[in-house]
Structure formats: structure tokens, C-alpha cells
Amino acid sequence: MDFTITSEVVDKVAKLKLTGELDSLSARVFQKEIEKVALESPTELVLDLENLSFMSSAGLRVLIFSKQKMGVGLTIYIVKPQEIIVDTLEKTGLQHSVNIVDQYPV
Amino acid sequence: MELKTFPAIIDSLDAIRQYVKEKSQEAGVDKKATYNLLVAVDEIATNIILYGYQNVGLEGNIDVFSEATPNQFKVIFEDDATPFDPTTRELPDEEDFNLPLEERPIGGLGIYLTITGVSDFSYEYKNNRNRNIFVVDIKSP
Numbered sequence: 572m573d574f575t576i577t578s579e580v581v582d583k584v585a586k587l588k589l590t591g592e593l594d595s596l597s598a599r600v601f602q603k604e605i606e607k608v609a610l611e612s613p614t615e616l617v618l619d620l621e622n623l624s625f626m627s628s629a630g631l632r633v634l635i636f637s638k639q640k641m642g643v644g645l646t647i648y649i650v651k652p653q654e655i656i657v658d659t660l661e662k663t664g665l666q667h668s669v670n671i672v673d674q675y676p677v
Numbered sequence: 678m679e680l681k682t683f684p685a686i687i688d689s690l691d692a693i694r695q696y697v698k699e700k701s702q703e704a705g706v707d708k709k710a711t712y713n714l715l716v717a718v719d720e721i722a723t724n725i726i727l728y729g730y731q732n733v734g735l736e737g738n739i740d741v742f743s744e745a746t747p748n749q750f751k752v753i754f755e756d757d758a759t760p761f762d763p764t765t766r767e768l769p770d771e772e773d774f775n776l777p778l779e780e781r782p783i784g785g786l787g788i789y790l791t792i793t794g795v796s797d798f799s800y801e802y803k804n805n806r807n808r809n810i811f812v813v814d815i816k817s818p
Contacts (some may be wrong), residue, residue, distance in 0.1 A: 594690045595723040625694070627719045628787030630791075638778040648779075655712045662793065663786055664774025 578604050585613035586675075590622040598629035605637050613642055617675045621651035624658060633663060650675050678742045678753075685730040685737045685756065693722050693741060697752055704745035706813050713794035714752070714813050720787040721754060721763060721809045729758025729807070747815070749796075754809040761807060762800045763788050 574597035578587045585608035592602060593624075608616070612644045616637055638645055647669040652660070672677070681696055683689040697718050701711040722739060730737050735758065742753040769785045792798050797812040 592691065592694070594694070594719055595727070596687050596690055625715065625719075627716055627723070628790055628806070629723065631786050635778055635781050643779050655709060658709075658715065659790065663769075663789065664771075665778070667775070668778035 576604050578608055580608050580613055580669045583613050583617045586617045588619040592625035593630035594627045595629040596634050601633045609640050615646045617648045619650045626656050648672050648675050678744045681741050682738045685726045685739050687726055700743045704750040705815055706750050717753055717791040717794040720791045725756050750813045752811040755806045760802045764800050
């Protein structure tokens with residue numbers, strides 16, 4: 572399934588919407604988008620994953636990269652992830668470092 | 678065993694996942710176990726493609742074998758790249774998982790998800806080929 576990503580940064584809040592399947596190939600696109608929004612030094616990163624149906628470890632690595640790139644002050648929100656993706660986040664302990672929410676603003 | 682061959686390029690990942698998904702569903706593996714298997718095969722296929730072929734300037738294929746019995750679904754990847762045993766990678770542990778994100782080591786997550794995502798994962802080098810073997814036990818409904 573094709574992967575698409577859209578992003579906008581408004582008032583230091585970077586919002587990204589990911590659709591499709593996030594594998595090593597699409598993780599490169601995701602990472603580029605993170606690098607792009609990082610230039611505006613956001614304090615909040617909001618990832619809308621409602622329509623993301625697959626996330627490989629390459630996707631998890633970009634999440635870790637985001638925090639390392641944008642600094643400890645960055646708060647990450649993951650909006651409406653599918654249950655199976657929450658499982659992956661929990662299995663790898665990443666749920667401690669992100670806020671899984673049903674909507675943003677919370 | 679059924680065989681389908683894919684070129685060892687990163688663009689094959691999607692097709693490999695779709696193929697394994699189809700076979701897994703045919704075999705009666707449930708949705709969640711199929712998903713976890715897909716994370717595992719995606720990880721190993723990525724490693725073979727990037728480190729076995731692309732980054733060392735080689736071209737080749739990944740042979741994807743699959744076999745279903747009433748109790749088990751098995752997928753085997755075979756390739757001719759340099760021998761590489763993914764199970765020798767150091768796995769992240771509980772301590773790593775509790776570190777704040779900014780201090781987390783970035784590697785090892787994939788192989789961790791591979792090993793924990795299937796009932797059994799093993800590697801062997803046989804007849805000059807890498808063999809990565811994924812086994813999923815099928816739960817009776």
C-alpha cells in the first residue's frame with residue numbers, strides 16, 4: 572500500500588499525518604519530513620496515525636530520531652494509532668516516551 | 678513448499694509483505710499473528726536487501742518459500758549474500774526500554790521485534806545460502 576505523508580508547522584506545533592504502510596522505504600520519506608519540520612524548532616510533534624496500517628522498526632527508529640533531533644523539550648503525541656501499532660510501541664517501551672491520544676489538542 | 682522469488686531491492690519490501698500476508702491468511706494464521714510475522718519478515722528482508730546486496734553493490738534475489746500445515750505456518754528466506762546471522766545481534770533489554778527516548782540506542786529494535794513476533798525464528802547457512810526461518814504456530818479457533 573502506498574505511503575503518503577503531509578505536514579504543517581503552526582505556532583511551534585508540527586503536525587504530520589501518515590497514511591499507508593511505514594517500512595524501511597517509506598521511513599526515509601518520514602525521516603526527511605521530520606528533518607524539514609525540525610528546522611522550525613517545534614516544541615510539539617503531533618503524528619496522526621489513524622490511517623497507518625503498518626509500522627516496521629524503521630518507523631520506530633524515526634520516532635527515536637525525532638526526539639534526538641529536536642531535543643528533550645519536544646513532546647510527541649500519537650493520535651489514534653491502530654491497536655496493532657500500539658502493541659509494537661508497548662513491546663519496545665516507546666509508549667513511555669510518547670503520548671498516545673484520541674485527539675489533538677488533547 | 679511454495680516458492681516465489683523477489684529481486685533484492687528495497688522496492689520489493691511491499692510485495693514481499695503482501696505475498697507473505699496472503700499466504701499467512703490462507704494458512705489460517707490470525708490477524709494479529711500475521712501482522713507480527715509481517716513486521717518480522719519486513720525486518721529480515723530489509724537487512725538482506727540493504728546489507729547483503731545494496732550497500733555492497735551486489736545484485737541478487739530473495740527466494741521466499743512458504744509451507745502450511747494445520748498447526749504451523751513456515752516462511753523461509755534464502756539468499757546468496759555474504760553469510761549473516763541476525764540472531765547474533767545484541768538485543769535491547771528491559772533497561773534500554775526504560776531509558777528516555779533521547780538516550781535510547783537506535784539499533785537492535787528490529788531483530789527484537791523479529792524474534793518476539795513469531796513462535797520461532799532461526800538462521801542457518803546451508804548449501805552456500807543464508808536461510809532465515811520464521812515459524813508461526815497456528816492456534817485452533
